[in-house]
Amino acid sequence: PYSLGPAVPYYDALRAAWLTAHPRFPAYVAPDRPRVMVVTGSSPHRCSDPEGDRMLLRAFKNKADYCRVHGFDIFYSNAVLDAEMSGFWTKLPLLRALMVAHPETELFWWVDSDVVFTDMLFEPPWGKYMAHNLLIPGWESKVYEEKNWMGTNAGSFVIRNCQWSLNLLDAWAEMGRSGPAREKYGKIFAKVLSNREPYEADDQSALVYLLVTQRKRWADRVFLESSYVLHGYWKAIVDRYEEMRSNGQPGLGDDRWPLITHFVGCKPCGDPNGASYEAAQCWRGIDRAFNFADDQILKLYGFQHESLNSTAVQRVRKETGRPMDTDDEEIGRLLHPTFRGT
Numbered sequence: 001p002y003s004l005g006p007a008v009p010y011y012d013a014l015r016a017a018w019l020t021a022h023p024r025f026p027a028y029v030a031p032d033r034p035r036v037m038v039v040t041g042s043s044p045h046r047c048s049d050p051e052g053d054r055m056l057l058r059a060f061k062n063k064a065d066y067c068r069v070h071g072f073d074i075f076y077s078n079a080v081l082d083a084e085m086s087g088f089w090t091k092l093p094l095l096r097a098l099m100v101a102h103p104e105t106e107l108f109w110w111v112d113s114d115v116v117f118t119d120m121l122f123e124p125p126w127g128k129y130m131a132h133n134l135l136i137p138g139w140e141s142k143v144y145e146e147k148n149w150m151g152t153n154a155g156s157f158v159i160r161n162c163q164w165s166l167n168l169l170d171a172w173a174e175m176g177r178s179g180p181a182r183e184k185y186g187k188i189f190a191k192v193l194s195n196r197e198p199y200e201a202d203d204q205s206a207l208v209y210l211l212v213t214q215r216k217r218w219a220d221r222v223f224l225e226s227s228y229v230l231h232g233y234w235k236a237i238v239d240r241y242e243e244m245r246s247n248g249q250p251g252l253g254d255d256r257w258p259l260i261t262h263f264v265g266c267k268p269c270g271d272p273n274g275a276s277y278e279a280a281q282c283w284r285g286i287d288r289a290f291n292f293a294d295d296q297i298l299k300l301y302g303f304q305h306e307s308l309n310s311t312a313v314q315r316v317r318k319e320t321g322r323p324m325d326t327d328d329e330e331i332g333r334l335l336h337p338t339f340r341g342t
């Protein structure tokens with residue numbers, strides 16, 4: 001079968017030995033606090049939409065902000081590492097390469113370029129997933145019973161650095177080889193999964209397909225999360241930001257203040273296969289999400305956007321001669337975060 005690289009026998013033991021030999025690079029930076037690397041990227045080519053590259057820059061700024069606040073590493077890829085794994089499949093060889101190169105990293109969190117972190121304070125409760133190797137958004141009933149390819153979302157998931165994950169990436173990538181394999185699996189998905197047309201295999205359908213057809217092999221280690229928004233469908237979110245600000249506060253991460261707003265189907269960089277939504281609607285939502293997230297950062301420094309629909313900012317705090325005296329709790333938690341395990 002296809003493989004992203006040579007088999008690595010005893011990977012877990014090799015990694016454990018490396019960690020023992022390198023105590024300055026622990027996989028856990030505090031109790032229950034795994035070392036996390038956020039991984040994202042975009043195509044090596046310039047966007048076909050003239051607004052696309054500016055959007056990608058803002059999207060990266062948003063991720064850099066979130067990672068800085070939480071002390072996560074971040075990796076941005078602009079390369080397709082394996083010509084067979086082109087397009088959205090590129091995340092698989094990338095994750096494999098990062099995994100084996102960074103034994104110190106316990107968890108890799110893939111986020112699509114069109115994912116926006118909209119809760120700067122919320123952090124996944126890592127302790128909850130100690131027995132799991134893959135954390136994905138979604139519902140068991142939708143994946144295992146309905147076999148719905150939209151029962152999860154492959155735009156935001158967390159994968160542990162271990163042998164199980166190397167095996168999963170190989171099994172997953174098998175269906176993504178460009179050409180006949182992608183065509184063949186696209187047709188198979190249409191038969192096995194619900195609501196799936198026979199177009200070429202995508203990574204999200206492939207993951208659901210693996211889980212439903214090889215449930216015994218994988219399911220025990222897969223956590224389907226729906227108690228907070230690990231992936232949030234933008235249309236249900238972008239008109240509610242003002243309402244969230246009057247009723248909630250960052251740190252909730254759920255429907256009241258979603259951790260992530262994902263611009264599924266917007267194709268902001270431009271895509272030959274086309275977007276599923278009207279561009280103006282997407283751009284408005286994307287701008288609002290960026291400004292909503294950025295306001296959580298700007299507030300730390302005494303500024304806010306005039307509105308979520310505006311690029312202009314204004315001062316919201318009076319500067320004083322005693323700048324260290326501001327003792328807003330929310331601000332303190334973002335400026336000098338201390339990790340909470342659950």
Ligand code: UDP
Nearest residue numbers: 041042043044087088090112113114265267
């Ligand atoms: N991607 C990448 N390199 C590519 C193409 C895609 O890194 O050459 C990443 C990018 O982060 C994108 C994700 O893969 O957001 C998913 O790809 P898709 O085509 O589904 O784009 P989306 O619908 O998320 O814009």
Ligand code: MN
Nearest residue numbers: 112114155264
């Ligand atoms: Mn996406």
